[in-house]
Amino acid sequence: MKGRTQTISHTTTIVSYICLVLFTLVTILPVAWMLYSSFKPMGEIMLHPLRLPASPTWDNYRKAFAYGNLVVSFLNSVLYSAISTAATVLLALAAGFALTKFGFSSSKVYFGLFTLGLLITVNSVITPLFIMETTVGLYNTRLGVLLPYIAFGLPMSVLLATSYVRSVPDALIEAAVIDGATYIQIFWKIILIVSTPVLATMAILSFLGNWNEFLMVFTLTSGEDMRSLPVAINSFAGRLNEDYGLQFAALVVGTIPMFVLYLVAHESVIKGFGEGALKE
Structure with a gap:
């Protein structure tokens, strides 16, 4: 047996x-x-799509950067992703701290409202969001992109932060209060330090989500100087542009940062989940 x-x-x-x-x-x-x-000319891609390039060339990358304004789009993506990620992580951790350690009776209600945000998709609100931003003058502005990014990133981050901060001993907070520390000081000097694993998890998930986001930037901006890398890459596809070499080159430019970030930080993501990011 x-x-x-x-x-x-x-x-x-x-x-x-x-x-x-x-x-x-x-x-x-x-x-x-x-x-x-991405290193093959258009004719070789059409004739031998699966074969390795006979004579590798950088022409696709040179043309992609020249015609697609990829440098500006790349910097925009870095700007949108970095600022919205930093804001989302700090706001979510502050919310998790308040919801778990302040002890007010309606904390479960607010936590439930945050988690309900997970059910709201970008597709379901993109039209009213467009109308609202056009009305208040945020259309085709970077702030008009950053605010929705932060709003849509908060539900998942608040869920992770709340579950993690709940595991922080209350005695640690009480000792700091007895020593005369304010809640703001406790947040910056204690909660922010002990929550490093979940901070890394939230930051990486938020950054990757913002980096790959397409619909909001495509809808809420119109100028080339405002668009992100996914929108710029999309401009290489269509009936008026069928150069697959350029499309592959643009896709590689957009994909490499995600691979680098994952290779550098994948252990932090695993550690963040493993050390209580989803604990109750």
Whole structure:
């Protein structure tokens, strides 16, 4: 019986590894194809779409940066993602601190309102959001992009922050209060320090979400100097532009920062979830 159990366990392990290898291949091969295709001229892509480039060229990247204004769009994406991520993380952590440690009776109601925000999609509110920003004069402004980014990033971040800060010992907060510290001082000198794992998790998830966001920037801006990288990349696709080499080059430019960020910070994300980001 024991031998049979070990055989089943061994078989399960092999099948699991095979599934993981297949999933890895399905994930990596399209990215690899996109990468080496970005160094191929249009004619070679059409004639031999799967073949490695015969004579690799940087022309696609030069043309993509020249025609697509990718430098400005890239800097806009960095600006939108960095500012909205910093604001979202700090506001979410402050909200989590207040909801769990202030002890007011309506904290569960406010927490429920934050979590309800997870049910609201960008598609469902993009039209009233466009009308509202046009009315108040925020259309085609960077502030008009940043505010919705922060608003849509708060629900998930508040959920993570609240669950994590709840695990911080109350005795630590009470000792600081006895020593004369204000809640603002406690937030900056205690909560912000002990919440480093969940801060990293919130920051990475928020940054990646903002970096990949397309619909809001596409709808709420009209000038090339305001658009983000995903919107700029979209301009390479269409009936009037069918140069796949340029499209692949633009996609690589937009994808590389996400890969770098994940390779650098994936352990922080795992650590943030593992150390109580989703604990109750």
